[in-house]
Amino acid sequence: MASLSIRDVYKTYPNGVPVLKGVNIDIEDGQFLILVGGSGCGKSTLLNMIAGLETVTKGEIQIDGKTVNNLSPKDRDIAMVFQSYALYPSMTVRENISFGLNIRKVPKAEQTQIVERVANTLQITHLLDRKPGQLSGGQRQRVAMGRALARDPVMFLFDEPLSNLDAKLRIEMRSEIKLLHQRLGTTIVYVTHDQIEAMTLGDRIAVMKDGVVQQFGAPQEIYDSPSNLFVAGFIGAPPMNFIQGKLVEAGAGVGIELDTGVTRSVLNLPFESGQVKSHVGREVILGLRPERITDARSAHNVEGGKLQPVEVKVDVIEPTGPDTLVFAQVNGKRIVSRVHPASNPQPLANTTLLFDVSKAVLFDPSNEERIA
Known part of the structure; x- marks a missing residue:
């Protein structure tokens, strides 16, 4: 597990367009942080900066008290789950989950134990010898999560992982992710545009608009005491x-x-x-x-x-x-x-x-x- 501290972070692209304008967020070990907002608010850019896929123009990002601005993604001990699943179609589920373990030259016997443990946690043991093309959307997302879990990282990053699923599957997978967090207690940063996901999953929510955090707090606090008209209208269904x-x-x-x-x-x-x-x-x-x-x-x-x-x-x-x-x-x-x-x-x-x-x-x- 790891804490996360984002201190006065700015992001400006080379063309001069500002994307993030002084973001400040702090979460403790094991907390579930939701970055929520409409398209173009900067939430995915911020997630990519935490992952090391985007550079920080100004400010500081700390993971477990260590500044990571200049660390490569592989040295941050994080695992990322993407919207598109990003599975290798020619590999079985077992091979997809163990791919990163192979790259790091984990012994085969240990790989087998890890894959079985992860598959059991996600209830996909019966799918281990299938390929992604033989799986439903929800099963593919479980495999993508399994590949991240096999890393046993200090932090998970989720980039709109449920947006490609139908409404019923989104509800099911939402519960799966929440149960997973309760079992593992690992720090999670989760990007979504869906305020229902934000309310049901997060310990802390950062509501973003135009590169600025409009409000940061517990879900019920934001629901009951919105700081401005935007937050009040964005959180809640039907809206306020x-x-x-x-x-x-x-x-x-x-x-x-x-x-x-x-x-x-x-x-x-x-x-x-x-x-x-x-x-x-x-x-x-x-x-x-x-x-x-x-x-x-x-x-x-x-x-x-x-x-x-x-x-x-x-x-x-x-x-x-x-x-x-x-x-x-x-x-x-x-x-x-x-x-x-x-x-x-x-x-x-x-x-x-x-x-x-x-x-x-x-x-x-x-x-x-x-x-x-």
Whole structure:
């Protein structure tokens, strides 16, 4: 196992295009780090820099306390699993897994033990004499992981390993990777554009945009307390609702004006007036997760007194089985809520939604940063 420290790292290509702009990340031995963001955010470039496949323009990367900027990939004691599997089609699974061991001249008897141990861990013993062309996508990804495991490195690097798989296989392989990490306890750095993978797999998540880490922290912390509008909208499925409206005084506290086309009201917010005093009378953006807007059947877990009814007109519904997504207009923008399927809301009909603001967040529309 090994810790990883990324200190003020920059990457600029020879044509002058900046890719990474001062990245700072620290994880401990055995932690699972997720680098998540959209295409072009710099996450794969950062992974390649950790691996030694890209040079560092400025800053420092340390693995287990040792600066590795100038070390070649083979001297970093890491193993990488690629999106494309990168298996040798003419070799059997056994030969693919042991290929790196052969290169390092590991004795044959030891190779056999390692291959059997890895195959047993990944439950692919019955596939050892097959070739990649005879395997499914999920089986190929297991073999690619097996080749990395055979190295017994201090750190694993995964570059979007599940993006070529169908939805069912992605879920299965996600669980396999998580179980693998629990069994081995090895440090993992994992790149993905899928926020569900990020939430379910990681101990720590770095949300990236335009070469900058927008927020770094535990999954639940990022979900509940996003630092800005980008993070709030990127993490979560369906994404967080953003309701723009005027912040006003409401009794001893503050609230936001709502217009649903059916009724006008003020939604009381759980913030101290002093906390948001400078924004009273101005436009703000209220962030609420879909599960915080629900119906009476689904609201039994919410503490009394925190639910506020708002009448809306239903645009469209999307039954998902365990719940139903209800879309409606608030302040001229469509929002999504989660309700109990038995509540049976109907499109174009009015219904009452219950707003739980206990985990509401406020953003400044001028700079998209979080206010409270």
